[in-house]
Structures are given as C-alpha cells and as structure tokens.
Amino acid sequence: MIKLVPGLFHNEQQTKQELCDFILHTNQLSIGQQCSNFEQSFAAWQGRRHCVLFSSGSSANLALIQALLNLQLLERDHLVAFSALTWATNVMPIIQLGLEPIPVDVELTTLNVSSQTFQSVLDQHPNIKMLFLTNLLGFCSDLEQITSLCAERNILLIEDNCESLGTEYLGRKLGNWGLxxxxxxFVGHHMSTIEGGAVCTDDPTLDRMLRLVRAHGWDRNLSDEDKVQIRQEFQVDDTFFANFTFYTLGYNLRPTEITGFLGSNQLRYLPQTIQLRHRQWQKFNADLSRNPDLIHQTTSHLSLVSNFAVPIVCHTKTIADQYINRFKAADVEIRPILGGSIPEQPFYRQAYGETKHLTNARIIDQGGFYFGNNSGLTAMEIDLLHQLCLGQTVLSAVVMPV
Ligand SMILES: Cc1ncc(COP(=O)(O)O)c(C=O)c1O
Structure with missing residues (x-):
C-alpha cells in the first residue's frame, strides 16, 4: 500500500536508536534543556524571534488564543473570523473561550481564504477583531492583500501553519505574516516529534504570556529577567512562594524532553524533504492540471510549495466517488481534506445551526480527498500516482509478499 504516512520519522532506524540512547542517558524527561534547544533552532529556522514549544498543534492553538485574551488583545464576545476549511481544534478554543466564531469561505483554486472571501464576510460583520487563518495543505491565496486588509481595519491576524511548514510566498515563509x-x-505532518506543536512570534510580551499559559500560569519557564519583572509587577518577594504563584489563566500544555530531542533531530532533514516534496508536487500538479474532471489548483504565486499531501478536488461528488474507488483499488491510502467544512461538523451545527454561505468549502469537502506526498516513494509508486492523477484506472504497483 502507498501509505499517507510511511514511517514514524525521517531516517527512522537511526532516529529510534538515537532516541533510545538519549532516554538511557538523560536524568530529565520533563520540560528542560532539549525543549529550549529546539525552540531556539526552530525560531531561527522559521525566521522568528521567539518559539514556544507545546504538546501538540491543538495545544498551541488553544494557548495562543488564551494568551491573546490574557493580554486583553481580545475580549469575551469579540468576533473571530476563521477559515471554514480547517481543523476542529482551531475553532473549538474560539467557542470554549467565549468568542464568537465567524466562518470565512475559501477559494476553489487555492483551498484557502482570500482577501475577496474575507472582504465579503467583513461587509456582513464589520466588527471582526481577529482573523485566524489556516494555511491549508502548503498553499495560500493573496496573503499580502489579506495582511493589508487586516492592517487597515485594525484586525489581529494569526496563522495556523500546521500544514504549510516551509512554504514560501513572495519570498517570505508562511507563518511569518501575522502576529x-x-x-x-504530529507524526503525519512535515516533521515528527510523535506529538508536538509550537507558536512562533516576534513579540516578546506574547512570548512571555505563552510560557505562562503553557504551564499553569506560573513563571517557572520564564527567563530570569522576566521572572524578576513579573515578581516585581505582582509584588511577590518571597522566593519560597514565588514558584507557587499563579499569575494568569493557564493550562498544562507542556511538551516533554522527548519532544525537544526529536524536534532538533528531525529538523536536520527538513530542508531536503521540503525540496523533494516541492519537486514532486510540481510534477503531480502538471498531471492534475491536464485532467478535466478536476478543479485545478493555482500555486504559481508560491516560490516553494511544502505540502505533505496532494489534494484531488473533483467537480462533483459523483466524480469524486469514482476517483476514490480508483485510488482504493490501486491500494493508495487517501483521506478527506482536513476536517472538511468545519461549520458542517456536528459540534458546530449543534451550537450555531446551519451556515449557508460556505459554497466552496462544501464543494471541496464533498468532492475532495488527498494522498501522501512523501519522501521514499519508489519510481513505480510515483508512476502509478501520476496515472491516477491523470484519471486513469490502474492496478496496484505494490506486489504483496506471498
Ligand atoms: C491545520 C491544522 N491545525 C491544527 C491541527 C492540530 O494539530 P495536532 O494534531 O498536533 O494537535 C491539525 C491537525 O492535523 C491541522 O491540520
């Protein structure tokens, strides 16, 4: 079978050996130096001043929204716009933390929110305070125009870049366009720490708040300088009690040293796998663009496409069903596009009823699916995938052992 996620790690055997050696020789597995090391190298790789490591991407999303509330950059009942085609735990914290979620439709040709789809929502809801954009499957729309629109209207912009690590638009990495x-x-994404996530920002105040939110609202993971400052601010002068002073609303969303160790280890392979995926995507997309059954994706505005999966979006659900059957018959593992149109998920409908205007998100949800764009695909597997992208019926390329 051509799997969505072919292995646990890049260079799997050696990585497992290095992980075993690390665990055997370390005295600390709870958050510590390995986490700090990876935070520094990931911030440098991404080109941001700060990186705060979390136990998952979902934890990172939750912590970021909580941190913005703690800093009073957002307030209860504020309107928060989000990409309709996203992951459930991007939208859940908006609801859980008392904000008002406003879905924004996406473009059929990029799968992402554009300045036009956002503007039409802004026309209906001029008081939107924040846009939580998802950079879906390594793509984006006209992010430069979206950024300008947010700046003009004083709207906070944050990006979920969980699916687009490494993609470059106008010479700038995705994930570096908002606050x-x-x-x-997560193991199925560009690089694996098994579970794990992060927030990157250039803002030192937000960085400090994220560290408080990550760990119980206490100051133990702040720099010495920040500890002195927060203790002065709250007049905590007894060091015995300082470790047990809870300054702000928080959770326990901490990663372990295993997360930090694996992060630094796997980051070494990231540049080369991004390049490989980019080359493979260009070739798959050349086939997809020639296939009249499909809605064609535009990625010429991206200088580097870093996607761990290739989306196939058919014009109708009936066509999609035929393609799904062909991929399954060829023993290629596929799955729906992300969490689909989130406002159609039971948890959202239960709270907000039916949302009608998300035409494109629905088309992509019903007519779309994806297969893995992985390193380690053999020439025969790539050939089979090319034929499927062109709309041909093929037999499995993988010979089962007898
Ligand atoms: C766009 C997006 N955001 C957030 C998440 C959640 O990440 P995690 O699985 O690390 O919690 C996912 C998960 O697949 C995702 O695709």
Missing part, C-alpha cells in the same frame, strides 16, 4: 503562527509536529 503569531502555530505549528504541529
């Missing part, structure tokens, strides 16, 4: 961005290092 902060979130990342996921």
């Amino acid at each position: 902060a961005s979130t990342f996921s290092f």
